[in-house]
Amino acid sequence: MKELKMDLITILEGNIRKNNQKNWFSFLLVQKALVEKHFEWLILDIDTKSRSLNANGFLNIGNKYYSIKLSFSPFHLFRYDRIFINNKPIRYNDDIHLYSDLSLCLYHPIIDQPVLRKIALYEIIPWIIEWIVFYEQWKKYGVWFGKEIKHRRIQ
Secondary structure (H helix, E strand, O other), X not given: OHHHHHHHHHHHHHHHHHHHHHOHHHHHHHHHHHHHXXXXXXXXXXXXXXXXXXXXXXXXXXXXXXXXXXXXXOOOOOOOEXXXXXXXXXOOOOOOOEOOOOOEOOOOOOOOOOOOOOOOHHHHHHHHXXXXXXXXXXXXXXXXXXXXXXXXXXX
């Protein structure tokens, strides 16, 4: 019975992605409106060629500025978001939470994803600040203090 339930959830979640892809423009338009309502520091636009919502902005944390670039799309593999820090030389390390393309790992795309719902972009954006704080602490102390699921880059 448990296998049947998991198969059904997997099918339904796949349907959510397919529906978001089918209605990608209106899906991204809603995401854009929600982000603009909550985060004035981001400049957003919908790129019709890549079928993605793109944004750029600056965060001021302490006395440092961080240039943030992001792309959000139901056509990205595994997770909808790709978030980068552009103006800091961050190198991949197994101990910090980055993907091999140097996009930020802000949540586990399977474990942290709510059942039958995708995480909205406006919910993810505050995690960028948390990631930066944990990254600065990691540089200072050599320990990642944030909640984490250990992962290793696949060679």
